Amino acid sequence: MDKRRTIKKKKPNADSVFDMVNLAVMLVLLVVFLWPLWFVVIASISDPGQVWQGNVILFPKGITLDAYEEVIQYKSIWSGYRNTLLYTLLGTAINMVLTVCAAYPLSRRDFPPRKILIIVLMVTMYFSGGLIPTYLVVNRLGLIDTVWAMMIPNALSVFNIIVTRTYFVNSIPEELREAAQLDGAGTVQYLFRVVLPLSKPILAVIGLFYAVGHWNDFYSALIYINSQQLLPLQSVLRKLLLTTQMTLQISSSMSPEEIMRKTQLAQTLKYSSIIVSTVPVLCLYPLVQKHFVKGMMIGSVKG
Amino acid sequence: MTHNNRKGIQSVNRVSAINARAKKPARPLSVRLAGELKKNWALYLMILPVIAYYIIFAYIPMSGVVLAFKDFKVKLGIFGSPWAGLKHFERFFGGYNFWLLLRNTVGISLYTLLVGFPIPILFALLLNYLKQERLRKTLQMVSYAPYFISTVVICGMIAIFMDANTGIFNQIIAGLGGTPVDFLSNPRYFKSIYVWSGVWQGMGYSSIIYISALAGVDPSLHEAAIMDGATKIQRIRHIDLPGIKSTIVMLLIMQMGSLMNVGFEKVFLLQNDLNMQASDVINTYVYRVGLIQNNYSYSTAVGLFNSVINMALVIAANQLSKRLTEESLW
The missing domain is CATH 1.10.3720.10 (MetI-like)
Known part of the structure; x- marks a missing residue:
């Protein structure tokens, strides 16, 4: 009796301390997540000199769009943009078609090779030939330095196939298919009329994964692409953000002030190019956000 | 049991389904395979490019690891190159x-x-x-x-x-x-x-x-x-x-x-x-x-x-x- 009473007395105290600490930690985290992103935004619209001197911390200073003008004039960003757009749209389309082609038969209980095929796919998750053997295959197929190298070698992801298959198995009742068959619908018709419309959440989620994967893909270009005009956005960004070479031209006829100004502008160009390249992805995300957790949950149940 | 039969009748034509059912225990593999292919052709067609993809981009590269035990010469290819042991x-x-x-x-x-x-x-x-x-x-x-x-x-x-x-x-x-x-x-x-x-x-x-x-x-x-x-x-x-x-x-x-x-x-x-x-x-x-x-x-x-x-x-x-x-x- 006594013991229980002391625990009861303690409870509100311990919990309110917990709540306060929790709130404090979460508020700090909010700042930690938001500030770096916020800083890039305000630095991109601030006066380059002020950013250089470290005066821009919480709010933009000396608002100017100079950095964005520089981005617009920076040709290779736009060719990168165009290429990435193509790789993302076409690549994601290929991904989606193939993923459904893999996931649907594997979800059918009356498809005999199902079990062995799943094993065949799972093996590739844990074992791969590695860089050079894969490179040699892609080379042999004549895909090196073509747009296809950006889309074909990573046309499928086992993880996404499994997630999609699990969703099909768990959320589309077998009886629907029997009913559709009684109505005379064939496999293809049933797939398009019933299965796919019912699977919008998972299709949205894996579509997002694939699309973001293509948009952010830097690796494929590093390995397979040599031509300047085929480089995706991320390769251009790498040059801009991570190499020390001068991105803006400086001629010997410039005065020291001009050179200083150019150097500072080159720095803010980094911020504006981050914004220009990242905003499309961050815009895509809220569109599928409502499907996100649901799709992830149903799909990732071990099946 | 009736459940299975109903499915069979719908997808294959009626006569052959009844025949197949009558002969079920002794049906040879090839007939069974043909029946299965006929019934599920769309599924096989769908999975075909997927299998091709994994053979080409996963299993062929996997076999390419023999390269690790060879001295690769471009002219001779992976399998023609001489062995190098360890x-x-x-x-x-x-x-x-x-x-x-x-x-x-x-x-x-x-x-x-x-x-x-x-x-x-x-x-x-x-x-x-x-x-x-x-x-x-x-x-x-x-x-x-x-x-x-x-x-x-x-x-x-x-x-x-x-x-x-x-x-x-x-x-x-x-x-x-x-x-x-x-x-x-x-x-x-x-x-x-x-x-x-x-x-x-x-x-x-x-x-x-x-x-x-x-x-x-x-x-x-x-x-x-x-x-x-x-x-x-x-x-x-x-x-x-x-x-x-x-x-x-x-x-x-x-x-x-x-x-x-x-x-x-x-x-x-x-x-x-x-x-x-x-x-x-x-x-x-x-x-x-x-x-x-x-x-x-x-x-x-x-x-x-x-x-x-x-x-x-x-x-x-x-x-x-x-x-x-x-x-x-x-």
Whole structure:
């Protein structure tokens, strides 16, 4: 009796301390997540000199769009943009078609090779030939330095196939298919009329994964692409953000002030190019956000 | 039984279905195969390009690992090139940088595992108990965002914030009266920069699965615990953590399997001549000797060593978890 009473007395105290600490930690985290992103935004619209001197911390200073003008004039960003757009749209389309082609038969209980095929796919998750053997295959197929190298070698992801298959198995009742068959619908018709419309959440989620994967893909270009005009956005960004070479031209006829100004502008160009390249992805995300957790949950149940 | 027959009659034409049913026990394989193909032709047609893809881009490269035991000559191709035995492996194991590569690779992944694995769990638990509904929703949304930012941009941001002159960290150091540090050029800081920026980028996303697992914990357990006067910390320890144990174990096994797979892109992008001592890992070495120095066989051998260790780690982790928790991937 006594013991229980002391625990009861303690409870509100311990919990309110917990709540306060929790709130404090979460508020700090909010700042930690938001500030770096916020800083890039305000630095991109601030006066380059002020950013250089470290005066821009919480709010933009000396608002100017100079950095964005520089981005617009920076040709290779736009060719990168165009290429990435193509790789993302076409690549994601290929991904989606193939993923459904893999996931649907594997979800059918009356498809005999199902079990062995799943094993065949799972093996590739844990074992791969590695860089050079894969490179040699892609080379042999004549895909090196073509747009296809950006889309074909990573046309499928086992993880996404499994997630999609699990969703099909768990959320589309077998009886629907029997009913559709009684109505005379064939496999293809049933797939398009019933299965796919019912699977919008998972299709949205894996579509997002694939699309973001293509948009952010830097690796494929590093390995397979040599031509300047085929480089995706991320390769251009790498040059801009991570190499020390001068991105803006400086001629010997410039005065020291001009050179200083150019150097500072080159720095803010980094911020504006981050914004220009990242905003499309961050815009895509809220569109599928409502499907996100649901799709992830149903799909990732071990099946 | 009737269930099966009904299906059969619908998909194959009536007469042959009845015949097939009558002869069922003695039907030869070829007839059964033909019947199956006729019934499910659309499924086979769908899966065909998928199988082709995995043969071409997964299984043929897998057979290409024989390259590791050969001396690759472009003219002769993989299978025509002369055998080299274990030469490449000997060279790698005896090389001056073998221990450095191994130490960096294992060091970075262990650090990542130790820090990056528990933090999302902790984050999910704390988020779960946050009273302020709006803050919780906002924080969840905001914490996913970095996951969608490309590695190139993340590394660009790291370079900006870690800059020796203008970066925020050095501004703080200068404000406190210290001397500026060039973080990215100093091997000492490389692993921490790599791991903690990864936590920043991935913790929100990684917590999703725990948050949804927590939502599945039986609420009546919590009600009973509250009745008994349990504090929130006690509820976390005795209800929530046991409730999501199987999720935690599953993800841990999966992470163990990629212990030797340090993310190539990020290490590669943050690497420079000055921090090489801490940043050179097996993956980046495979790339460098393979595609930059065109040493195909040697690079394949190093890669093969890496994936064999990985394989062993997955199997070991799976076995261990089977024994300890009856939870396993297969």
